[in-house]
Amino acid sequence: SGGTENTKYYASGSAFYNEGIIKNSNFSRYSARLNVDQILSDWASVSVGLNYIHNNSDEIPNGGIAEVYGALTGANFNNNNFNPAPDADGNYLSPAGFVANPLEVIETFKFGQQTQRFIGNTQLKLSPFKGFDIEYILGFDTYTQKADGFIPVGANGVPLGWARTAIATSQLINNDLNLRYTANIGANVQSQSWLGFTVQHDESTILAITSNRLSPVVQTTDAGTVTGRGDSKSERNIQGAFFQQTFAFSEKLYLTGAIRVDQASPFGENERTQSYPKASFSYLLSEEPFWKEDIGVINTFKIRASYGQSGNLSALQAYERYANYNPQPIGGQTGLIPSTRQGNPDIKPERQKEVEFGFDMGLFNNRLGLEFSYYDVEVQDLLLERTIAASTGFSSRLENVGTMTNQGFELMLRAVPVQVRDFSWKLTTTFSQNKNKVEGIEGGLIRLPKSFGISVARNGEPLGVIDGFYYARDANGNILLDANGLPSRATDENGVVLRKTIADPNPDWIGSLINEFTYKKFSLYVQLDAVQGFEVFNFTDRVNSRSSFGGGFRDAQEIRGELARGYNNAAYNIWERYIEDGSFVKLRELTLSYTTNPKTPAISNLRIFVQGRNLLSFDDYNGWDPEVSSSGQTNGVRGFDFNEVPIPRTLRFGISLTL
Numbered sequence: 001s002g003g004t005e006n007t008k009y010y011a012s013g014s015a016f017y018n019e020g021i022i023k024n025s026n027f028s029r030y031s032a033r034l035n036v037d038q039i040l041s042d043w044a045s046v047s048v049g050l051n052y053i054h055n056n057s058d059e060i061p062n063g064g065i066a067e068v069y070g071a072l073t074g075a076n077f078n079n080n081n082f083n084p085a086p087d088a089d090g091n092y093l094s095p096a097g098f099v100a101n102p103l104e105v106i107e108t109f110k111f112g113q114q115t116q117r118f119i120g121n122t123q124l125k126l127s128p129f130k131g132f133d134i135e136y137i138l139g140f141d142t143y144t145q146k147a148d149g150f151i152p153v154g155a156n157g158v159p160l161g162w163a164r165t166a167i168a169t170s171q172l173i174n175n176d177l178n179l180r181y182t183a184n185i186g187a188n189v190q191s192q193s194w195l196g197f198t199v200q201h202d203e204s205t206i207l208a209i210t211s212n213r214l215s216p217v218v219q220t221t222d223a224g225t226v227t228g229r230g231d232s233k234s235e236r237n238i239q240g241a242f243f244q245q246t247f248a249f250s251e252k253l254y255l256t257g258a259i260r261v262d263q264a265s266p267f268g269e270n271e272r273t274q275s276y277p278k279a280s281f282s283y284l285l286s287e288e289p290f291w292k293e294d295i296g297v298i299n300t301f302k303i304r305a306s307y308g309q310s311g312n313l314s315a316l317q318a319y320e321r322y323a324n325y326n327p328q329p330i331g332g333q334t335g336l337i338p339s340t341r342q343g344n345p346d347i348k349p350e351r352q353k354e355v356e357f358g359f360d361m362g363l364f365n366n367r368l369g370l371e372f373s374y375y376d377v378e379v380q381d382l383l384l385e386r387t388i389a390a391s392t393g394f395s396s397r398l399e400n401v402g403t404m405t406n407q408g409f410e411l412m413l414r415a416v417p418v419q420v421r422d423f424s425w426k427l428t429t430t431f432s433q434n435k436n437k438v439e440g441i442e443g444g445l446i447r448l449p450k451s452f453g454i455s456v457a458r459n460g461e462p463l464g465v466i467d468g469f470y471y472a473r474d475a476n477g478n479i480l481l482d483a484n485g486l487p488s489r490a491t492d493e494n495g496v497v498l499r500k501t502i503a504d505p506n507p508d509w510i511g512s513l514i515n516e517f518t519y520k521k522f523s524l525y526v527q528l529d530a531v532q533g534f535e536v537f538n539f540t541d542r543v544n545s546r547s548s549f550g551g552g553f554r555d556a557q558e559i560r561g562e563l564a565r566g567y568n569n570a571a572y573n574i575w576e577r578y579i580e581d582g583s584f585v586k587l588r589e590l591t592l593s594y595t596t597n598p599k600t601p602a603i604s605n606l607r608i609f610v611q612g613r614n615l616l617s618f619d620d621y622n623g624w625d626p627e628v629s630s631s632g633q634t635n636g637v638r639g640f641d642f643n644e645v646p647i648p649r650t651l652r653f654g655i656s657l658t659l
Helices: 071-076 102-108 287-293 539-544 552-559 567-571
Strands: 007-017 026-041 045-061 112-128 133-150 161-185 187-210 227-251 253-264 273-284 298-312 325-329 335-339 350-363 368-380 384-388 396-400 402-420 423-439 445-447 455-457 466-469 497-504 509-519 522-532 535-538 579-581 584-595 605-619 651-659
Touching: 026 287, 287 522, 384 445, 466 535, 535 539
Parallel strands: none
Antiparallel strands: 007 026, 026 045, 045 112, 112 133, 133 161, 161 187, 187 227, 227 253, 253 273, 273 298, 298 350, 325 335, 350 368, 368 402, 384 396, 402 423, 423 509, 445 455, 455 466, 466 497, 509 522, 522 584, 535 579, 584 605, 605 651
8 A cells, every 4th residue: 555645556466375174165355455545626626446356165065955966965874884995996885875975075076166256446536615415426346257066977976977167146236326415504503415316227147058978078068968047138227316304403312214216127017116215313312411420430321213115136036027039949949938937017126214223322431332123124025936836837926925023122242341451341232132033925935945945934834834744642742653653743633744834944032242352462353153942844854764774873762772663764854853953152363463563664553463253162063054044045945954065164364464
């Protein structure tokens, strides 16, 4: 960094390499950044920023919700007497029928991605007269991503071999114009008015080809029989405008009102324009004379309240409102077949309405601070992918279904228990609770994709609860066993197997505790995270309990006589058995650093550090990590663990220089 009075520049570069917790799964990232700020005159300035990022990942299939040839699938679902090492001829044996050998996956399967991304922006600021500012921002974000996959001929589970290549490109251009006028109204009132406009265009393309029946050794898609190809392009246009007005009274009382209007091409024809109002209020009571005179121990105290609406566009793809078709050869001619996802001409963004109020306070010269917020959020027109009847010709449809409410509070306590000449101790702790509920779903229930229909949205219950089969029990809640000591699923009086909510993956509370210790030039940062009162469906344990996959640890229970013979097979479809408490406390981060100011003209600050993340987890979960979910916690699916890779424990050493 450096420059002159009118010109400032900043340049940086970084290189990162990480070995995955599975062999041959590595990730590297290289980046470079340049920022230049130029003062053109006493009323004009311009800034330019450029950022280049290159990522490369070597990947290993993990199994997960839709794969039987992953490394973790083969490691988990195999007979206990299976030896994964190759035989004398170099062939890998199959652990269990269609499941791939885990060592074969690691050593011979080739998957990877390469990404090139370029981000830039130009910002022009003008102040033609006192109190009036004009800001124009032109930004762009473009990337190219190439992904390849290869499974050799003869692999267990994929004997014909498999290859796939896909290239995705994306370009985003945004234009923002903001006008701001600040003026004093009398001696004690300040007015600030904002008027803004935005125009955004993004487009993306995907080109992919898939083959099987590959030639031996050759890893390209043209070395086999093409089984699928795709070429798609999408474009979105978004326009918006907003106006915001703020009044400040004696720098104590603040009132703000605003309105935003958006138009976007993905919205349905009758929902093209959406408007979102908001209003807020804050009052710094500690600036009043009576407070300073009578309540000196609390040196700062502010109350605040707000109401606002916003829209969520992230779940909407460009053409959700249309019926989409894919090319398909028919009778030697190019024909079209509909996609598996039905279009929805009335689709619109989710609308979030939120009321929030709270207070901020500081005591003992701000050595102790407390922040409290209570919120009530209602999400209308909830966007969820609904599984629909096959008789429609489709399998799913994105719909605006019902509403979801979130009510809760957030509490943060900050303290400086010790602060002397060479030593300080700073403490920050947070605690939050949230109650979630879904209402207004037609039919009362939607089974969410990417969970085998286990996760659902059900009226009157939290989003993503797990719906499944449960034990038949007596009036006292004891599990009923037949004459052979085997359990069964609950049924109604007609013998129909029943389902109900058997687990809630939403936590009762979330908290964290951060301690920062500083002694002279050394500092120690310790962060603990806690998530309590949520449940996980250990689907890995369920599948692994099958005798065809070795039975897992549960077979040993039968062998030792702890369970009746055949108990595991009888309980396989009683999903309640595989529900576990996911509560955990994790040592999220531990960082020790040393900072000094070298007596050299080239370096003004030097920091050396060692950092560990996810070092310890205190939980009773029988799987690898209760924090992960096979569906990535998207579309409401969470608390569903099927061969998911745990969050890794990492150790970093670093040096930071300021020139």
